Amino acid sequence: MTALDTTPATTAATPAGPHAVTRAWRALRSSRTALVGLAVVAVHILVALLAPLLTSYDPIAGDASQALLGPSPQHWAGTDQYGRDVLARVLYGGRYALGVSVAATLVTVALGTVVGCAAALRGGWFDDLLGRVLDAILSVPSILALLVVVTALGTGPAVIVLAIAVVYVPQVVRVVRGAALAVVPMDYVTAARARGESTWAILRREVLPNITDVVCVEFAMRASWVVLLISSLSFLGFGADPPTPDWGLMVAENRTAITVVPMASLAPIIALATLVVGLNLAADGLAKAWGVDRIREGS
Amino acid sequence: MLSFTLRRLASAVGTLFLSSVLVFLAVQALPGDVATQILGKDATPDAVAALRQQLGLDRPAWERYVDWIKGALHGDFGTSLVSGKGVGGEVAQYLGNSALIAFVTVLFAVTGSLVLGVLAGLYRDRWPDHLISTVSLVGMSVPEFVVATVLVLCFSVALPWFPAVVLYGPEAGVGQLLPAVWLPALALAVVMAAYIVRMARTSVIDVMAGEFVTTARLKGLSTWRIVTRHALPSALLPTLHVIALNVAWLAGGVAVVENVFNYPGIGKLMLSSVQNRDLPVIQAIALVSAVIYVVCNLAADLGAMALNPRLRTRGRTR
Numbered sequence: 001m002t003a004l005d006t007t008p009a010t011t012a013a014t015p016a017g018p019h020a021v022t023r024a025w026r027a028l029r030s031s032r033t034a035l036v037g038l039a040v041v042a043v044h045i046l047v048a049l050l051a052p053l054l055t056s057y058d059p060i061a062g063d064a065s066q067a068l069l070g071p072s073p074q075h076w077a078g079t080d081q082y083g084r085d086v087l088a089r090v091l092y093g094g095r096y097a098l099g100v101s102v103a104a105t106l107v108t109v110a111l112g113t114v115v116g117c118a119a120a121l122r123g124g125w126f127d128d129l130l131g132r133v134l135d136a137i138l139s140v141p142s143i144l145a146l147l148v149v150v151t152a153l154g155t156g157p158a159v160i161v162l163a164i165a166v167v168y169v170p171q172v173v174r175v176v177r178g179a180a181l182a183v184v185p186m187d188y189v190t191a192a193r194a195r196g197e198s199t200w201a202i203l204r205r206e207v208l209p210n211i212t213d214v215v216c217v218e219f220a221m222r223a224s225w226v227v228l229l230i231s232s233l234s235f236l237g238f239g240a241d242p243p244t245p246d247w248g249l250m251v252a253e254n255r256t257a258i259t260v261v262p263m264a265s266l267a268p269i270i271a272l273a274t275l276v277v278g279l280n281l282a283a284d285g286l287a288k289a290w291g292v293d294r295i296r297e298g299s
Numbered sequence: 300m301l302s303f304t305l306r307r308l309a310s311a312v313g314t315l316f317l318s319s320v321l322v323f324l325a326v327q328a329l330p331g332d333v334a335t336q337i338l339g340k341d342a343t344p345d346a347v348a349a350l351r352q353q354l355g356l357d358r359p360a361w362e363r364y365v366d367w368i369k370g371a372l373h374g375d376f377g378t379s380l381v382s383g384k385g386v387g388g389e390v391a392q393y394l395g396n397s398a399l400i401a402f403v404t405v406l407f408a409v410t411g412s413l414v415l416g417v418l419a420g421l422y423r424d425r426w427p428d429h430l431i432s433t434v435s436l437v438g439m440s441v442p443e444f445v446v447a448t449v450l451v452l453c454f455s456v457a458l459p460w461f462p463a464v465v466l467y468g469p470e471a472g473v474g475q476l477l478p479a480v481w482l483p484a485l486a487l488a489v490v491m492a493a494y495i496v497r498m499a500r501t502s503v504i505d506v507m508a509g510e511f512v513t514t515a516r517l518k519g520l521s522t523w524r525i526v527t528r529h530a531l532p533s534a535l536l537p538t539l540h541v542i543a544l545n546v547a548w549l550a551g552g553v554a555v556v557e558n559v560f561n562y563p564g565i566g567k568l569m570l571s572s573v574q575n576r577d578l579p580v581i582q583a584i585a586l587v588s589a590v591i592y593v594v595c596n597l598a599a600d601l602g603a604m605a606l607n608p609r610l611r612t613r614g615r616t617r
Contacts, residue, residue, distance in 0.1 A: 136317035141548075143555070232444060
């Protein structure tokens, strides 16, 4: 039985190995792009975690006498219209962006993977119907769907995680289903079926280990889109509630004073852009190392 | 070929039907009903019940759905709760303004990104490729509101060439809106082009590695002729789908950019109707966007079929 379980992976690009983690690490080491991307993301995570150590300013409490200052030794990135230190808000802003994005991406990719694999394994009417429903969801603009969910259930991180899942699960399902369809006709899946294993067991032990590469690339790529979507939502006033330090919200607040203190808008923009560039580099590098066609799957 | 076209059409209609059901159900799930909203929160229960009956809200959901779809097919989407005007006319007006942006965006994005993508593909792993790939990576890593903000900073503040905000309402004419179209369109084009550039680059690389290109080379054809006559037609095929998806994305993608510039388009209407819980307008916008999405996908599939002989015959042999 164990011999069947460890049948070599489907493509030449994914070397057979018992542990997905070792395989992932090998791919990572071989790709400089992925390493650079992950390093950038790691720095962002560290900064968000260590924000209180990196700045002595409070990101929420303002000092009205210090409003709208340009960069200076006291305030490296200046202050906003309420006299809050921009750098402190940028440093703390990563917490909201990363926390909500990671949670939303995890939920989305996990749900999408399970449903996508199930669709590929079950096939038949279940697959057909699912395809139709997903197409219908995809036909509604994601920002409108997000706004409707947020208006129906109120703001708050949990609602935003749910809203992102509603919008992005269909796309993940499509990608994962496509990858799983290549695994399903394999002999070891047929063998597992003949042994009488349950769909869930086949999914977990035969299909999932062979599509980890696609799922990992999907995770990195999806994360970059989720960060963008969440920041857009905050920018429009439907995401983080003020005075929460959040990059999208900061750009929205400081845009009006952009001619007076351009740094107050530029600092969150730079933070946001570097995080997403890091995620994209990681996704690109992993996709290249594993031979996953990221661009085609992302489309 | 005909049977493929017909089957594709039928599936598009099926998708549209499902989308309309989903949209209807989702909007029904929004808190607060129309009658309470018209009368305000202090209305007596009797008055609310009377209005509900008058509006037909007490009837079962499927009956109301059928009514709504029947009206929508005739262009009647009900009355806006905020303006009191017909939703159909209102949405059409805003949609027309957005179409102006969308047209310029698609023009910029498609021509620009195809040229850049093909260049990057032809100069693979040399400096033009590295430059173009890096720029497109940054392009897809910044949200639209950031691109828009930077553009305002450059071309409205530093160089006062274009207006930073639109001061006209939805009824403004093309002549009034035209100066304000360029910056939003450019912002959207940057974000959109990033994806098309990457796709075009990948498919050019794929095609240039193909055997027929090698044959053409061995025949002694010039590089220019190989690229324009042999490689480009097949390289553009997969790009077509990405372009269609991006055009469909514009229907919702304009929301953020239009709000930055206060441009009276469909995105701005979408946001304000969500804020005001103007349910008939939300429903109409969602349905119109679904139609745009389905039509774009249909056009891409049929276009791909027209360009690719292999796809054309597949329907026959099956």
